[in-house]
Amino acid sequence: IQEENSKKEYEVVGRFPLVDPWWRVNVKAKKVGSKYFMQGYPSYFLRTDPEENNRQVFSLFLKECHVPEVFKQKFFTWLPENSMLSFRSLEENLKRFQVSHLKTKEQKRDTKDYDIFYYVLKSFAGRAVLVALTFPMILEFLPILLPRHFCSLLDTVCWQAKTEDNSGTDDEEVHFQDNMLTKLDEILKNEPWKLGFSRKITYKELNLSYCEATWAAFCQCEHLLWKIPDLQKNALILYDQLKKRCREMGHTYEDQDELAHFVSKDMSIEHVWQSLEFMKDQNIVIREKKLVFLPHLYKSEKDIAMCIGDLMSKCSWKLDVDVRKLLNTSEASKEMVDKKMDVSQAHEMEHLKEDSLDNHNGENHFPEMEVGSVSGTQSKAEVDLDQVTAMEKICSNPVTIISGKGGCGKSTTVSCLFRHLKQVEKEVEAASKDFEEDLEASEEWNTFDHHLESENIYTQKNLNVLFTAPTGRAASLLHEKTNLPAYTLHQIIYSFRSWRQTEQAQAWKFSNVTVLIVDEGSLVSVHVLSLVLRLLCEHAQLAKLIILG
Incomplete structure (x- = not known):
């Protein structure tokens, strides 16, 4: 980066969304060793009249706008030799160039021939420049307030042409504006605090999802801070602390007294209650007695409770x-496998001993080993009482949570149970097919059908188990442990969305799921779990939920 006054160049390490030479950047940097590292985020200002290397700068700009090389060359040939270009x-100039190259008939109709400005409007580089010309505050503050969304917001800009008649002349002026940017500019000028509460305020006014500025970002924008009233300023601090606690501790709410304690250095207790009341009135938070909830987490938790309530009822x-x-x-099967392995290893050692004795004149180069006999009565395998309890709970309850430290056998116990049940189901199906094919069966078998009809509908459910985990790695490990298919929770969600976008000629891939098993439950966000539960409760046949963690 070249400093504007001294012209001295500095190597600055950081994330710069715009790096073209027609931008002036304002950034704080800290020197570490021989390099400078950016602190915070940059602000941008358009160099509307670049004097140095004027034509080279604009040539590069048109190249970034993906203007065809032929148009670009003709444009610079058409320009007077000593003329200086300006972004303003x-x-x-581009419109005049187009008119001069079009025939008289073509001038009267809309055409893309020689329309370089069309490429400017459609490109990211061109949109950024147009936004900077029309709404300079957006380029100055948005990279700081919404760094993750800045580029995508510019990329979604939709300029609409507005034609104005010049009184007394036949000429018309065409202005391009974007409604969202106009409203955003007004917010920055008058009520910048609204950008800190996107879920309930910015979303309603700008239709922007998940675009929320932090209090730390506001603190970097000194020119905006003085525009924020004390009430909204305190609300931003309180809201930021609530989000921080929920994120770090995994909570969906915080006690209001605890919240007041955390911000006691920034405001008085009276201001805390005023800020909480303000946020409640604006639907930014939800208050139940002494608890303060973030609305999206509150809704997710409610949805989970409703789904579990339905399963329990x-x-x-x-x-x-x-x-x-x-x-x-x-x-017992594990013990037998272990003993067989021990015996086979022992036999191998005996053969090695014999070979060694033959080859080395009776010298014994191996220590003596005791080999356990596999003959006789098999010792009864010890059963883990916790595993017994876990299996019994799964078999009898619609919702089961199994908690334990890593490697204690949660996944093994569950997979053992459902592998057994699937095997039994296959055997029953095979027996049923054999029975149906047996034409000489006596009528006494009809009692079997009558017995099935009298059973509760829930005992007739087909066993369709869905193993899930929050991450791909966890799902892969779950598959290795169980030897059964395992999916991430996001795969379930996006599978449903893609199915909804199709003609839905076939049933949803997971529409027959009756048992949902969620491994690593402590890593699952309430939002993702609520989505998956709702999908399986409403669009599948979910009857059992098992959470491991």
Whole structure:
């Protein structure tokens, strides 16, 4: 970056959304070693009349606007030799250039021939310049207030032509404006605090989602701070603290007394109550007794509670499993596998011993090893009582939460249960098919059908288990542990959205899910969990929810 006064150049490390030579940047930097590192975010100002390398700057600008090389060359050829270009008069010059190259008939109709300004309007570089010319405050403050959304906001600008008649002349002036930018500019001039409450204020007025300036960002904009009244300033501080606590602690709310304690250095207790009342009136927060909620987290938590309430209110779907027998079988099979491995390893060692004795005249180069015999009565495998309890809860309850430290066997226990149930289901289906194909079956088998009809509808549900995790890595590990398909929660959400966008000729991929298992439950956001639960409750056949964590 070249300093404007001294012309000295500095190497500054940071994230700069605009780096073209027609921008003047204002940034705070801290020297670390031989380099400077940007502190905070930059502000931008358009160099409307660049004197140095004038034509080169505008040539580069037109190139960034993706203007065809032919048009660009003809434009600079058309310009008077010693003329200086300015961004203020660029639109006028481009229009004059177009008119001069069009035939008389073409001038009377709308045409894209030689219309360089059309490319300026459609490009990001051109839009940024037009915004800076019309709304300089947006380029000055928006990169600081909304750094993550600044470029996308410029990219979505839609300029609408407004024609004004010049009184007494036949000429018309065409102005290009964007309604959203006009409102945003008014907010920056009069009520900048609104940008700190996007979910309930900025979204309503500007239709911008998740664009929310932090209090720290406002503190960098000294020219805006004095425009913010004390009430709104205190509300911004309080709101920022509430978001911070919810994010860091994983809360959906904070106690108002605790919140007042956290901001006691910034405001009095009276100002805290006034700010809370203001935010409540503006629907920025939700207050229930002494609890202060963020609205989006409050709604997600409500949705989760409703879905779980629906599951609990339904007639419970009992899974008929002899838990102790299943765990005994599982443990016994593990022991048998371990013993077989030990025996095979022991036999290998014995062979190695014999070979060694033959080859080395009876010298023993291996230590003696004790080999356990696999013959005789098998010792009864010990069953973990916690695993028994967990399985029994899963089988009998619609909602189960299994908590335990990593590696304690949560996923193994659940996968063992549902692998067994799937195997039983397959065996029953195979037996049913054999029965249907048996033409010589006696009529006494009809009692079997009658028995099925008399059972509760929930006992007839097909077992369709959905294993999920919050991240791709966690889902991959879950798949490795269980040998069953596992998905991320986001895959469920986007699978439904893509299905809704199609003709829906086929059923949704997860429409038959009856059991949802969520691994690493403590890492799942309430918003994502609420979305998945709502989808599976409304568009699938969810009857059981199991959360591991």
